[in-house]
Amino acid sequence: MSEHKPRVLVTREVFDETLDYLRAHCEVIDNQKDLPYAPDALAAALAACDGLMCALTDRVDAALLARAPRLKAVANIAVGYNNIDVPACTARGVMATNTPGVLDDSTADLAWALMLGTARRITEVERRIRAGEWTGWRLKQWLGVDVHHATLGIVGMGRIGQAIARRALGFEMKVLYHNRKRIAPELERKCNAAYVSLDELLTQSDFVVLQVPYSPETHHLIGAAQLKQMKRSAILINSTRGGVVDDAALVAALKQGTIRGAGLDVYENEPKLNPEFLGLDNVVLAPHIGSSTEATRKAMAMLAARNLVAALKGEVPPNLV
Numbered sequence: 001m002s003e004h005k006p007r008v009l010v011t012r013e014v015f016d017e018t019l020d021y022l023r024a025h026c027e028v029i030d031n032q033k034d035l036p037y038a039p040d041a042l043a044a045a046l047a048a049c050d051g052l053m054c055a056l057t058d059r060v061d062a063a064l065l066a067r068a069p070r071l072k073a074v075a076n077i078a079v080g081y082n083n084i085d086v087p088a089c090t091a092r093g094v095m096a097t098n099t100p101g102v103l104d105d106s107t108a109d110l111a112w113a114l115m116l117g118t119a120r121r122i123t124e125v126e127r128r129i130r131a132g133e134w135t136g137w138r139l140k141q142w143l144g145v146d147v148h149h150a151t152l153g154i155v156g157m158g159r160i161g162q163a164i165a166r167r168a169l170g171f172e173m174k175v176l177y178h179n180r181k182r183i184a185p186e187l188e189r190k191c192n193a194a195y196v197s198l199d200e201l202l203t204q205s206d207f208v209v210l211q212v213p214y215s216p217e218t219h220h221l222i223g224a225a226q227l228k229q230m231k232r233s234a235i236l237i238n239s240t241r242g243g244v245v246d247d248a249a250l251v252a253a254l255k256q257g258t259i260r261g262a263g264l265d266v267y268e269n270e271p272k273l274n275p276e277f278l279g280l281d282n283v284v285l286a287p288h289i290g291s292s293t294e295a296t297r298k299a300m301a302m303l304a305a306r307n308l309v310a311a312l313k314g315e316v317p318p319n320l321v
C-alpha cells in the first residue's frame, strides 16, 4: 500500500472489531446507522473509493463499476455472491471476494432447525399456545412426522451440504445427494451419503434440502413439476438462496397438499416474500438468518475485511472468486 491509506466504503453496519481492523489499514467510510444505500447513492459514495465491503443487499454490476474508476476490490460479506457481476469485475480488473468456510456449520444448523421445526410444527403450535388454543393433552394433537430414520435428500453437496449430511448420522437417516459432480468416495463415506439423480432424490426423499448456489442454471430448479415429483408427505427446506425455488409454485403446492410442508430461510424478492406464505400453517418462515450467530457473523465480516486489505495491498486475497 502507498503512504496514503486506500479509501474503502463499508455499505452496512459491521462489528467494531471489523472497523478497527479496517481503520488500521484504510481510510474508512462506514455506515454504522445501517441505512441501505440506494444504487445512485452507492455509486456517488464509491466514486472516490479504492475498496468496497458490501453485503448481499448491494448490487455490484457493470453500471456501478463504470462509476467507480478507482475501485480495485469488492469484498462481499457472504459466501454467495450472486449480487456481484463477477465477469464485469474481471473486465475492469476489480478483484471480488467472498467468505467461504466460516459459516458452514451455522448454516447447516439452521437448515436442521427448519427441518425439525417443520416436521414437528414448532412455529404453528407455538402460535396456537399464544392464542390460548391449548386446552390440554390429546393423543392425536398436532401430530408431526419423524426426522429420525427418514430419508434426507440434499441438493448441492458442497461444504454446507456435507455439514448438513454429517448431522444426519445422529438421526440415523438414509442420506441421498445430488450435485453437479459426484464428491470424493471418502467424503461420501464420511457423510454416509449416496449419489443419485435429481429425479431419484425428489421421488425418494422425505426431506429435500436445497443447498445449491443461485445462478441462471439453478433459477427455479424446484418448480411445479419438481414439487409434483416429491412425496405428498415430504418437506422442502430452502436455506440457500431465493430464486432456486419458484415461490408461487411452492405456495400452490403447500395449499393443495402436493407436499406436506416447507421450511424457508430465503425467498424470491426478499424481504418482500410472497404474502400467501403468511397465511399457511405448513410453512416455517425465517428471515435469511442461516449464518446469523454472533460468532459466525463476526468471522464473516473479519474475513471480508482481511480479503479487502490483502487485495488493496496488491496481494491475491485468500477468497478471490
Ligand code: DGY
Pocket: 056, 077, 078, 079, 080, 081, 103, 240, 288, 290, 291, 292
Ligand atoms: C451467505 O453467506 O451467502 C449468506 O446467505 C449470508 O447470510
